[in-house]
Amino acid sequence: MSDSPVSHHQAGSPSESPDADASNEQRAQMEQAYQQMQRKMRISKMDANIKHKIMVLSGKGGVGKSTVATGLALSLARRGKKVGLMDIDITGPNVPKMLGLEQADLNVEEGQIHPADGPSGLKVISMAFLLEDPDKPVIWRGPIKLGAIQQFIGDVAWGELDTLIIDFPPGTSDEPLTVSQSLPGIDGVVIVTTPQEVALLDSRKSINFAKTISIPVLGVVENMRGYTLRGTSTPNSKISVMGPGGVPIDCHSDEDGKWEITLDVFKSGGGEESSKEMGVPFLGSLPFDPGIVRGGDDGVHRIIAEPDGETARAFESIVESILEQLDKGSQRTLRII
Numbered sequence: 001m002s003d004s005p006v007s008h009h010q011a012g013s014p015s016e017s018p019d020a021d022a023s024n025e026q027r028a029q030m031e032q033a034y035q036q037m038q039r040k041m042r043i044s045k046m047d048a049n050i051k052h053k054i055m056v057l058s059g060k061g062g063v064g065k066s067t068v069a070t071g072l073a074l075s076l077a078r079r080g081k082k083v084g085l086m087d088i089d090i091t092g093p094n095v096p097k098m099l100g101l102e103q104a105d106l107n108v109e110e111g112q113i114h115p116a117d118g119p120s121g122l123k124v125i126s127m128a129f130l131l132e133d134p135d136k137p138v139i140w141r142g143p144i145k146l147g148a149i150q151q152f153i154g155d156v157a158w159g160e161l162d163t164l165i166i167d168f169p170p171g172t173s174d175e176p177l178t179v180s181q182s183l184p185g186i187d188g189v190v191i192v193t194t195p196q197e198v199a200l201l202d203s204r205k206s207i208n209f210a211k212t213i214s215i216p217v218l219g220v221v222e223n224m225r226g227y228t229l230r231g232t233s234t235p236n237s238k239i240s241v242m243g244p245g246g247v248p249i250d251c252h253s254d255e256d257g258k259w260e261i262t263l264d265v266f267k268s269g270g271g272e273e274s275s276k277e278m279g280v281p282f283l284g285s286l287p288f289d290p291g292i293v294r295g296g297d298d299g300v301h302r303i304i305a306e307p308d309g310e311t312a313r314a315f316e317s318i319v320e321s322i323l324e325q326l327d328k329g330s331q332r333t334l335r336i337i
């Protein structure tokens with residue numbers, strides 16, 4: 001690549017070159033050091049060009065981090081913000097699938113990867129784009145994986161962004177730590193949980209993890225809160241639905257005959273309680289919405305398929321809360337001691 005001084009020297013014969021005596025190994029080391037230096041310079045430029053950087057974490061797998069990360073990114077983009085979405089999950093990157101970008105062609109120019117163009121002007125980069133076969137499991141030993149993440153962070157040409165959202169694999173393992181150490185100026189962490197006890201326990205761990213690495217917790221999102229059934233019946237009549245565990249749930253239809261009942265699939269309100277208990281903001285909840293699963297499989301996110309629907313509105317309200325937290329900025333009392 002022409003951006004390395006070492007490769008220029010390689011053009012001449014070894015005896016004419018100033019570093020003729022350098023062994024191949026030394027050359028390789030120089031090359032590496034040069035690339036690292038360039039990467040560092042790019043990262044500090046990136047820091048200046050990206051106003052806000054938000055990490056999306058959860059202690060437990062499958063609670064909806066990627067769904068929330070893509071939803072937040074899309075919701076912000078639909079407000080006219082310049083948004084980037086970075087999927088750092090090497091072993092199970094699924095953001096491209098959720099956004100219908102599996103076949104995206106990436107441009108590499110001057111040693112930098114240009115992100116794919118997603119819906120609503122969203123810029124997307126995923127480890128999935130770098131994998132040859134999406135069906136092959138990636139088994140990378142720790143240090144190699146973390147090295148790849150560091151390179152990945154420094155090699156993406158985001159340009160100017162209002163917000164960069166970073167989606168992680170589950171758990172408070174090395175990935176968020178590596179990202180927080182490699183990418184300066186992270187504004188905070190959004191923690192995703194479902195209202196179950198196990199998920200909540202794990203979200204408490206994530207809050208503590210964020211405290212340990214001194215990154216502010218912007219707040220908790222409770223996902224899959226309740227599933228709302230809607231129907232019509234005789235006006236002003238009693239409706240009874242068999243809820244989870246066989247417990248009947250009653251409601252009344254209104255004067256037009258419309259009724260709705262929300263079933264708490266995994267209980268409800270736990271995310272709100274645990275955020276209060278841990279002294280971090282509650283950002284809002286998302287309903288259990290089968291359309292999210294369909295959208296994830298079809299590559300059309302729920303927000304795009306139904307921009308005025310309940311889920312899209314819930315995302316808007318969560319985005320409002322996040323923007324409020326970001327506005328509090330430096331006087332944020334949440335910065336952890």
Ligand SMILES: Nc1ncnc2c1ncn2[C@@H]1O[C@H](COP(=O)(O)OP(=O)(O)OP(=O)(O)O)[C@@H](O)[C@H]1O
Binds near residue numbers: 060068168
């Ligand atoms: N609010 C919701 N309603 C219904 N299904 C949902 C909801 N949120 C997420 N899902 C579904 O749950 C599954 C897991 O979601 P997702 O992949 O976003 O979780 P994750 O936390 O990123 O998982 P992982 O830990 O594997 O990265 C997906 O099939 C997704 O469509």
Ligand SMILES: [Mg+2]
Binds near residue numbers: 066094
């Ligand atoms: Mg995920």
